[in-house]
Amino acid sequence: MDPTPTTRAELPPFVDSSWLAAHQGTVVTADARWYLDGSSGRSAYDSGHLPDAVFVDIDAWLSGDPGPGGLNPLPEPDVFARGMSSLGIGDGAAVVAYDDAGGVIAARLVWMLRAIGHPAALLDGGMAAWTGPLETTSVKPTPATFTPVPWPESRLARLEDITAGAAAGILVDARNADRFDGTLQLPTDPQAGHIPGAVNVPCRANLSPDGRLRPITEVRAAFAGVGIDHAAAVISYCGSGVTACHNLLALEHAGLGQGRLYAGGWSEYAAAPSRRAELG
Numbered sequence: 001m002d003p004t005p006t007t008r009a010e011l012p013p014f015v016d017s018s019w020l021a022a023h024q025g026t027v028v029t030a031d032a033r034w035y036l037d038g039s040s041g042r043s044a045y046d047s048g049h050l051p052d053a054v055f056v057d058i059d060a061w062l063s064g065d066p067g068p069g070g071l072n073p074l075p076e077p078d079v080f081a082r083g084m085s086s087l088g089i090g091d092g093a094a095v096v097a098y099d100d101a102g103g104v105i106a107a108r109l110v111w112m113l114r115a116i117g118h119p120a121a122l123l124d125g126g127m128a129a130w131t132g133p134l135e136t137t138s139v140k141p142t143p144a145t146f147t148p149v150p151w152p153e154s155r156l157a158r159l160e161d162i163t164a165g166a167a168a169g170i171l172v173d174a175r176n177a178d179r180f181d182g183t184l185q186l187p188t189d190p191q192a193g194h195i196p197g198a199v200n201v202p203c204r205a206n207l208s209p210d211g212r213l214r215p216i217t218e219v220r221a222a223f224a225g226v227g228i229d230h231a232a233a234v235i236s237y238c239g240s241g242v243t244a245c246h247n248l249l250a251l252e253h254a255g256l257g258q259g260r261l262y263a264g265g266w267s268e269y270a271a272a273p274s275r276r277a278e279l280g
Contacts, residue, residue, distance in 0.1 A: 011094055015096060016124045017123065017130050027096050028088060029096055029097075030053060030096070031053045031097075032097045032098065032099050032105055034242070041055070046138065050098065050134065056087065061084070062075065062112060068268070069263075070265055071265075073268075074156075085144055091145060094119040095113055099127070101211075102211035103126050103246060104243045104246045105242060108245045115261075122249060156261055156262075158262075169233040169260070171235050171237065172199055172226070173238065175202065175266070181200075181279060181280050188240070189239065191273070192279065198237075201228075203247050203250070206222070206246060213253070219251075219253070230257050232259070234248075234260065237261075237269075239265050240268075241264065241265045248261060
């Protein structure tokens with residue numbers, strides 16, 4: 001990875017464990033574990049978490065209600081603000097988030113914060129990269145003031161953008177290749193396959209075997225392999241807008257700029273049988 005910053009204001013999308021260890025007490029550490037199979041992230045947190053980490057409930061604070069907009073639409077800004085406030089994350093706070101999946105889940109929190117101008121980063125490698133002790137005592141943060149801010153339209157794509165076709169941009173599917181090509185259909189997938197015209201850059205392929213982000217040259221090469229040399233035209237999606245955020249953070253960290261998130265993802269697009277799915 002590139003050298004990590006020396007101040008909170010310079011937070012890039014990823015920081016390493018040595019940086020976090022040196023800045024504990026000046027940043028809010030956030031545990032954002034969440035599991036597609038319904039396992040409890042809270043239980044995982046209670047079993048052991050990084051020192052002073054607060055637990056972020058993705059379903060409560062980082063997602064709206066499932067429905068026509070997909071399984072994990074963005075929450076209303078006031079809901080997000082209320083959640084951050086309850087966790088002690090205020091307007092001036094910097095956040096370092098982690099999970100036990102190399103960051104592909106915690107990326108949702110980091111992307112949301114960065115999208116509205118808050119300093120936030122992923123812990124590169126997640127829990128596996130932390131060599132210090134863990135705690136089992138729940139942190140009870142002091143509520144802070146977090147001002148609601150509308151989600152910036154420049155950072156989002158809507159269903160109407162997706163159905164508009166090629167003019168919308170380069171659609172990048174962050175799901176694993178078997179879900180992209182339709183050989184695997186999860187119970188949460190309304191159909192098998194992907195949005196027609198999309199390319200596949202699995203977010204988990206951004207990671208080395210140890211769970212850390214691959215070298216920037218390799219990240220750039222993966223996106224270049226599907227015709228992307230800048231993020232300006234990129235619309236990232238996944239099943240429901242969670243792991244798609246990891247691709248956006250990887251693009252930004254690699255110096256390729258900022259793309260857009262299609263938060264509705266496959267769960268919104270494919271919910272209507274009339275919308276064609278592409279296989280292979």
